[in-house]
Amino acid sequence: MAGIQEVYDLVVKGKSKLIGAAVQEALDAGCDAAEILNKGMIGAMDEVGEKFKNGEIFVPEMLIAAKAMKKGVEVLKPHLASGDQGALGKVIIGTVAGDLHDIGKNLVAMMMESTGFEVIDLGVDVPKEKFVETYQANPDTKIICCSALLTTTMPSLKDTVALLNSSDFRSNIKVMVGGAPITQAFADEIGADAYTEDAASAAQKAKELAS
Ligand code: B12
Incomplete structure (x- = not known):
């Protein structure tokens, strides 16, 4: 889905300022929150890790991608969490x-x-x-x-x-x-x-x- 691809690209590029809106757009377009996380964000971090391994990017870029992912997760969190905290x-x-x-x-x-x-x-x-x-x-x-x-x-x-x-x-x-x-x-x-x-x-x- 286009929304998820956008999230993926923004994580890889480390675009912290844009990621929140993109995640919200993907949610609004009906994408599943778990899919946005797994395909959009964790998938993107795998690519970032590969690029680092191949010497195409360095630690600062990895850190910037991590920051973007964290911002994205903040928007996703209410859609993944289900309440009932502390009971277990x-x-x-x-x-x-x-x-x-x-x-x-x-x-x-x-x-x-x-x-x-x-x-x-x-x-x-x-x-x-x-x-x-x-x-x-x-x-x-x-x-x-x-x-x-x-x-x-x-x-x-x-x-x-x-x-x-x-x-x-x-x-x-x-x-x-x-x-x-x-x-x-x-x-x-x-x-x-x-x-x-x-x-x-x-x-x-x-x-x-x-x-
Ligand atoms: C982002 C990142 C960084 C960021 C971390 C920022 C942050 N706040 O976390 C920074 C820039 C700091 C970093 C630094 C380094 N990194 Co780094 N990093 C990554 C990267 C790209 C993504 C990690 C990530 O967040 N993945 C996404 C999350 C969701 O996945 P996950 O952590 O695996 O977690 C999932 C499961 O494993 C599991 N899980 C995790 N924890 C637990 C715990 C329990 C109890 C359970 C049940 C499950 C579970 O559930 C999670 C969700 O599904 C990876 C590559 C990759 N694909 O993993 C490299 C990677 C891990 N880093 C690597 C390296 C080499 C380094 C450095 C040594 C680089 C350097 N030369 O300085 C330093 C080490 C710093 C240190 N002392 O820790 C290598 C490790 C290679 C190896 N064989 O050990 C990797 C694999 C990159 C690569 N391909 O070379 N890194």
Whole structure:
């Protein structure tokens, strides 16, 4: 659909000022919000990642595209969320130490919220101890979610899960992991309870785990 292509192009070009209107136009034209997100925005970020890998663009352009995507998600958010917040319990989420990528983590947080969880978002570059301290301050937490987007921060994810696994509250929580380089095999290897590929399935899985 034309509206989605427009959103895609604006994310790739990093047009933060224009993206909000384009998302609204696509919605008004009847495009599905999830499709705008998946095809228009996440698809665009894949192209941005490819261009970076091929040396066609550099970090500043990636950052500008990320900014545009965030602006677009703001407009999309009310159309993806469904209310009922907090009813399913608390989730702690963060991107692991050394890693600054937060778009995927934010989407997971948003979908969890819209599914009915109260989300405590620790942000990016989160030291492993911070996950533990946050649980200790919120002992009614049901799930801890850790995101990693770089092959170089997979060891950091492993260390974080190892610390959680050695904690005395381990049996009270479920640990979920995700991010582009993460696989089910890696999640199993490091002793996480669950891995999913995207934000919508993460929220579904969390609901199953919490009930
Ligand atoms: C935007 C971006 C950046 C931005 C991030 C801005 C921000 N606020 O997030 C900036 C410019 C900061 C950046 C920096 C770097 N980046 Co970068 N970046 C990207 C890019 C283009 C998009 C990432 C993204 O947002 N994707 C869209 C989201 C929606 O997808 P996602 O994060 O995968 O999340 C989904 C799932 O994975 C899952 N998920 C995510 N988290 C979780 C958690 C749980 C619990 C669960 C269940 C699921 C889940 O659900 C999400 C939604 O569906 C990717 C390429 C790509 N295609 O991913 C490269 C990419 C990740 N970056 C890369 C690199 C190399 C870097 C740098 C090292 C570059 C440099 N030389 O400095 C730095 C590292 C900085 C750091 N220390 O973190 C490489 C990584 C290669 C590798 N093998 O590790 C990639 C793959 C680009 C490439 N093809 O080379 N980057």
